[in-house]
Amino acid sequence: MTSPTAAVIRTETILFARERLALFWIVLFPSLLLVALGLVPSFREHNPDFGGRRLIDLYVPVTVLLSMIMAAIMTMPATLTSYRESGVLRRLGTTPARPASILLGQVLVHAAAVAASSVIVIVIGWVLFDTPLPGSLVGYAVAYVLALAVSLGIGTAITAVSPNAKAGQVVGMVVFFPSMFTAGVYFPVEVFGGTVRDIISFTPYGAASNALNDATSGTFPQLMDLAVMGGWAVVLYLIAVRTFRWE
Amino acid sequence: MDRLRKTYGDKVAVDGISLSVHQGEIFGILGPNGAGKSTTVESIAGLRVGDRGSIRVHGIDPWTDRAAVTEVLGVQLQEAKLQPRITVQEALELWSAFYPDPEPWAALAERLGLGDHLRQQFENLSGGQQQRLSIALALIGRPRVVVLDELTTGLDPRARREVWDLVRDVRDRGVTVILVTHSMEEAQTLCDRIAIVDSGRIRALDTPAGLIDSASAATITTFETSVPIDLASLRELDGVTAARSEHGTVTVEGADGVALAVIDALRAQGAAPQRLRVAAGTLDAAYLDLTEADAETETDTDQETVR
Numbered sequence: 001m002t003s004p005t006a007a008v009i010r011t012e013t014i015l016f017a018r019e020r021l022a023l024f025w026i027v028l029f030p031s032l033l034l035v036a037l038g039l040v041p042s043f044r045e046h047n048p049d050f051g052g053r054r055l056i057d058l059y060v061p062v063t064v065l066l067s068m069i070m071a072a073i074m075t076m077p078a079t080l081t082s083y084r085e086s087g088v089l090r091r092l093g094t095t096p097a098r099p100a101s102i103l104l105g106q107v108l109v110h111a112a113a114v115a116a117s118s119v120i121v122i123v124i125g126w127v128l129f130d131t132p133l134p135g136s137l138v139g140y141a142v143a144y145v146l147a148l149a150v151s152l153g154i155g156t157a158i159t160a161v162s163p164n165a166k167a168g169q170v171v172g173m174v175v176f177f178p179s180m181f182t183a184g185v186y187f188p189v190e191v192f193g194g195t196v197r198d199i200i201s202f203t204p205y206g207a208a209s210n211a212l213n214d215a216t217s218g219t220f221p222q223l224m225d226l227a228v229m230g231g232w233a234v235v236l237y238l239i240a241v242r243t244f245r246w247e
Numbered sequence: 248m249d250r251l252r253k254t255y256g257d258k259v260a261v262d263g264i265s266l267s268v269h270q271g272e273i274f275g276i277l278g279p280n281g282a283g284k285s286t287t288v289e290s291i292a293g294l295r296v297g298d299r300g301s302i303r304v305h306g307i308d309p310w311t312d313r314a315a316v317t318e319v320l321g322v323q324l325q326e327a328k329l330q331p332r333i334t335v336q337e338a339l340e341l342w343s344a345f346y347p348d349p350e351p352w353a354a355l356a357e358r359l360g361l362g363d364h365l366r367q368q369f370e371n372l373s374g375g376q377q378q379r380l381s382i383a384l385a386l387i388g389r390p391r392v393v394v395l396d397e398l399t400t401g402l403d404p405r406a407r408r409e410v411w412d413l414v415r416d417v418r419d420r421g422v423t424v425i426l427v428t429h430s431m432e433e434a435q436t437l438c439d440r441i442a443i444v445d446s447g448r449i450r451a452l453d454t455p456a457g458l459i460d461s462a463s464a465a466t467i468t469t470f471e472t473s474v475p476i477d478l479a480s481l482r483e484l485d486g487v488t489a490a491r492s493e494h495g496t497v498t499v500e501g502a503d504g505v506a507l508a509v510i511d512a513l514r515a516q517g518a519a520p521q522r523l524r525v526a527a528g529t530l531d532a533a534y535l536d537l538t539e540a541d542a543e544t545e546t547d548t549d550q551e552t553v554r
Contacts, residue, residue, distance in 0.1 A: 007344035011330075011337060018332045087327030094292050094322035095345045095388075096314065 004097035005104070012105030016113070022075040026110070027117045029070065030063040031124050038129040050190055057132060058188035060125045061212035065183040065205055067117035068148060071110040072155035073176050080106055080159040081168035090247045099246055107152055114148060135218025143211035143221045146229040150204045153236030154179070160244040182206040189213075201225065204232040260286040261297070262447035268392075273414065273424040275438035277431070277534065283447040284427045285325055288394045291425070292322045304392060318346070321390030323381045325397040325427070331370035335361055335380055338369065339387065346388035358413060359383050360406070374401035382410065386417065393417065396427040411437055435530040443534060459533045460503065467528055468499045468506045470513075470520035477516060484508045500528070 037043050043055040083089055089099040125131035134140035162168035183205035200206035207228035211221035261283040268274040276284050289295045293309030293316050309316040329338055339352035356362050359379040385393050399407045418424050428434055434441050435455045442452045481490040486502035499509050506525040513520050
């Protein structure tokens with residue numbers, strides 16, 4: 001741990017561990033929500049409309065996506081816009097460490113927190129409510145990595161287009177609710193059919209939800225869903241790279 | 248630095264500044280807010296690239312080789328904060344990891360009076376403590392040149408003196424210091440040479456003493472008299488730039504040697520000066536004088552263009 005970049009990442013990890021509120025929303029809240037829903041008897045009834053699956057089964061991928069939304073839309077842009085506004089990035093630019101290393105550090109710690117949260121959610125669902133583990137492991141991994149990439153893309157794009165921390169909060173809120181909806185936090189995406197479902201499937205979290213559900217059921221996700229996520233990721237990173245300012 | 252020019256949209260922040268700072272001196276850049284001081288030092292640090300001109304720091308071009316310049320240049324920026332929850336010790340350790348041969352941070356923290364606050368988080372430090380930490384971070388990589396922007400803003404008088412001592416210490420070890428300030432007192436006590444910058448240009452560049460001598464109020468003579476005296480005749484004396492009387496106290500400003508002429512003139516008038524004091528002019532007066540003179544010249548040119 002001697003290179004400047006490694007030192008910055010290490011420091012950002014220590015600092016992130018101090019952000020209890022962020023850790024609560026990213027790591028703890030999704031599992032708490034899953035447990036609360038699982039305690040409702042009707043959520044544990046098999047439903048022929050969902051191919052015999054129970055609502056609680058559908059909520060496992062939903063809570064996985066919920067933690068990504070919390071990390072990428074709620075906490076990461078807030079930290080990065082405040083770093084920019086208070087001159088942390090500018091200050092780092094005068095040292096041999098690159099200011100980009102702090103962005104990398106933030107992306108890594110948020111990704112790690114999301115991964116931890118996902119493992120907890122999947123294990124808790126499996127132990128307490130007998131929810132299925134991913135049937136297609138490779139398919140799940142591909143869908144998961146793409147979903148995480150597109151989430152962090154949303155977060156960096158929000159940071160890039162927001163001139164200051166306050167604007168970042170507003171933009172974050174505007175993106176937050178549609179993301180929650182399309183990820184299926186209010187009603188699992190499977191509830192919808194027809195045109196509404198088609199539209200949702202073209203959003204990053206709609207496609208992510210489809211792909212994770214497919215992989216959980218044991219089939220490889222549809223290429224269309226993976227392509228939608230990949231396409232969004234490319235567009236979002238392009239926006240971020242083109243509009244990002246260090247100060 | 249040669250003919251640096253930087254504009255933001257229509258606004259010219261720096262308009263052709265050329266200067267050269269010698270190894271091991273404290274060089275002051277003094278001027279009002281918005282004069283282009285910060286833009287100048289940010290260009291030196293490679294944070295901004297000028298529209299015209301060039302800069303070399305120990306032979307390195309900060310605009311094309313920013314990575315190399317960070318190795319020889321330590322920077323304390325005006326109003327640049329750290330991560331709110333980072334502790335003093337963590338910040339010092341982090342910055343130590345950036346440089347090949349960092350100064351031992353514990354001793355540095357001790358010298359800057361941060362020894363008792365190592366576990367405190369940045370957001371809980373007082374303004375003065377944040378400032379001192381910022382200075383420590385600028386020095387930790389053993390830079391050959393250090394830029395200190397608004398060094399003592401927010402420090403109490405005792406802390407200010409301690410920081411000044413530290414800056415002299417750093418200079419005595421052969422480090423070049425570029426000090427940006429709008430405090431006259433700071434510039435006068437610390438700097439070996441000062442550039443007075445206004446509206447993106449250098450108005451004067453000299454030692455503090457040289458700047459004071461060149462100003463209209465190099466010496467200030469004050470005295471009290473019981474009898475009314477003829478101020479007009481005093482104003483006509485060689486070298487006198489101003490003479491005024493307030494509540495029986497007469498103040499005469501002018502070049503070196505004016506005091507003797509004033510005493511002679513008073514003797515001729517039959518007046519005996521009491522509580523006679525002769526003081527060297529302050530940089531304050533010199534600064535106002537230099538920027539004022541300039542403002543007048545500018546007005547003149549404006550009128551000429553109108554005609």
